[in-house]
Amino acid sequence: MNGKLYFALAYLLLGPIAGGLLAGVDRKLTARLQGRLGPPILQPFYDLRKLLTRRLDPVNRIQVPFVASHLVFAAMTGVLIFMGGDLLLIIFVLTLAGIFLVLAAYSTGSPYGKIGADRELILMMAYEPMVILSLVGLFRVTRAFDFWGIAASGKPLALMLPGIFLGFCLVLIMKLRKSPYDISTSHHAHQELVKGLTADLGGPALGLVELAHWYESVYLYGLVLLFWSWNPLAAILGPTATYFLIILVDNATARLKWGMTLASAWIITLAAGVGNLIPFYLGRLP
């Protein structure tokens, strides 16, 4: 029990460092894939330092509390995951974090922010069924609803649940704001709708959103690791290959329209996710 608590505490303290490094490696790798030098690995930290040392100049008074709540709940999602909390509860906290960001975008009154917020809601509609199906799949195989219980099962989850894992990669692409699903906002220089979701969020407010994104990317990495946790070699190679493929897809695909986003996400959820569960529930698999 104490071990889990320390792990959650370490996540809270070191999560931003790991998340920033992940973002830095991501940007470097993207640059190399495009045949250029790219920014230093520590660039995300330079960006964050600049944003947080700016004068706070919000467009209204409610924006910053919304963004701060987004950060708190994004960090809390990870803390609950690594404390061994019930994963079903965690879905609600994760959704709440997303909703606060949407509210912050709606509150600005910027038309770009509003469209970005609309699209973020569509993204949430697109990925939530797959998140729930992932948990159902993980529970069916391991009979556990918490991070450490699932990790302790020692089963090759990525191999037993290939469809579920594929669907989870879809969630990952959406949460990490990668093409082809970066419809609400994007990290790249080619931007959508000015800045979409984060339009009119300036200085420290944007810094908090970035920090929350790093917390998110760390617990998402933890969840990817969960699928590959049956032996050390798989735990290293699996997530690395997954992230490389996601960055490759990000560079090789164009952004989809919102209708296609929703349709393709739900079709893949249905085909790969539900398809993967059918043999477990109707067949003779244990």
Next chain:
Amino acid sequence: MSASRSANAAPEPRARTKARRQAIERSPWLIHYDASSCNGCDIEILACLTPVYDAERFGCIVTGDPKQADILLVTGSVNALNGPVLRNLWEQMPEPRAVVAIGACAYSGGVFADCYNVQGGIATVIPVDVYVQGCAARPESILDGVVRAAQILADKRRALRADKKRGGRGKGGA
């Protein structure tokens, strides 16, 4: 000119240039605005921000939001319609900020200077920190302008910090 003066303090200027080189703003986010004229320079800006010229290696991110931008890249000349827009964009950018005026039109109106509607260069509306020459400007010189603006930005940030420290003591909680 410096040879005789710096005879007994030779390492000092070199140390200063090194410090200057390090003192480039590490995260200069860009916003670009195309005032009037032929758009040639704006096309060059777009070229210079693509992966080919790799502005991201200096930490640049192109943002469409002036509230998130540090450096404003402007091309073209000012007229009665785009002057207020330009001024508005600049006013929304937080301090410290830098302005790079790109091309002959942004300097003086260029070949359009004598047109009935052209008021002149960018400096008629907002203060300019760096001028990039050319008609149209080359992507390499635009990148050079961005890096120089990043240096100016670092200087301004330092000045702003010193100012705040002084102001904070003087005004006492204001």
